[in-house]
Amino acid sequence: MNRIIILLMALTAALGPITLSAALRAGSATEKVIRITAKKFEFAPGEVTVRKGEPVVLELTSEDRTHGFNLPDFGVRTEVKPGAVSRVHFTPDKAGKFNFACDVFCGSGHEDMSGTLVVTE
Amino acid sequence: MRKQFIQGLLTGVTAVLVGAAATALLVMKLGAVPVNADKQPPVLEARLLGLALHASVARHAENRPNPLPTTEENLVAGAEIYAQMCAKCHGRPNAGPSIYGASFYPPAPQLATHPPQYTEAELFWIVKHGVRNTAMPAWGRQLSDENIWQVVAFLKRLDSLQPAVTAEREKRSRGAADQ
Numbered sequence: 001m002n003r004i005i006i007l008l009m010a011l012t013a014a015l016g017p018i019t020l021s022a023a024l025r026a027g028s029a030t031e032k033v034i035r036i037t038a039k040k041f042e043f044a045p046g047e048v049t050v051r052k053g054e055p056v057v058l059e060l061t062s063e064d065r066t067h068g069f070n071l072p073d074f075g076v077r078t079e080v081k082p083g084a085v086s087r088v089h090f091t092p093d094k095a096g097k098f099n100f101a102c103d104v105f106c107g108s109g110h111e112d113m114s115g116t117l118v119v120t121e
Numbered sequence: 122m123r124k125q126f127i128q129g130l131l132t133g134v135t136a137v138l139v140g141a142a143a144t145a146l147l148v149m150k151l152g153a154v155p156v157n158a159d160k161q162p163p164v165l166e167a168r169l170l171g172l173a174l175h176a177s178v179a180r181h182a183e184n185r186p187n188p189l190p191t192t193e194e195n196l197v198a199g200a201e202i203y204a205q206m207c208a209k210c211h212g213r214p215n216a217g218p219s220i221y222g223a224s225f226y227p228p229a230p231q232l233a234t235h236p237p238q239y240t241e242a243e244l245f246w247i248v249k250h251g252v253r254n255t256a257m258p259a260w261g262r263q264l265s266d267e268n269i270w271q272v273v274a275f276l277k278r279l280d281s282l283q284p285a286v287t288a289e290r291e292k293r294s295r296g297a298a299d300q
Binding site: 068070072079099101102103104105107108110111 | 198201202205206261262263264265267268
């Protein structure tokens, strides 16, 4: 009996990481990847459309200096630095139009650096 | 007897409250409440709103010091943010009060000539969350916490800024004025 238990535990330990890895791969495969570029004083694209309930990963890059990406309605916030890709994962749980904005002061015009996330049903 | 008295009292208080609410609603529906912004708020209104504002800010702001070091870099950054995002309403240093800011109801405090009396933590809270029914927006959507602390540090040291910060601040103010 003990041998069976030990065997089962060993099997679980061996297969666990493999199963988990496969599950994570499957999860990331269903995420919609959206690339957004930031530069003074705009995001490109300035409007992004996603579907409610669909997992999303935003890949953000900067063309000039450090910017911020703040999407408060979904608790999403990250810094966007040149030469690096900032990834944020979230799943929109409500439909509508939501503003995102740069929240790292980047000069005269910073206050206009914003965009819209459109979440459809 | 006592029960009847309490019942009568409760009925009377309820009638007064409902009557007051109905009267207030009627006054509003008749358009009798002034909504124009080109008058100074009455003293009583200003004092009551000021009281509510100070008490609410004191209650909600965390009692903590500015986490940023008071370096020239942070103060210059704060001065730049102030010049671009705040000065239009709150006035530019050495440039007199802002007519634009004075046109709000209530008028925007002229911070350049009357430095704020709030603590740094309270100022941080006001800038981040804004103030309802004034023109003060919640800057937390457009400025990082670090940016807000930089502005706060600048505002609290308007009277004692180092020469380099003052020179940079004035240079930026002139640049903004020229635009």
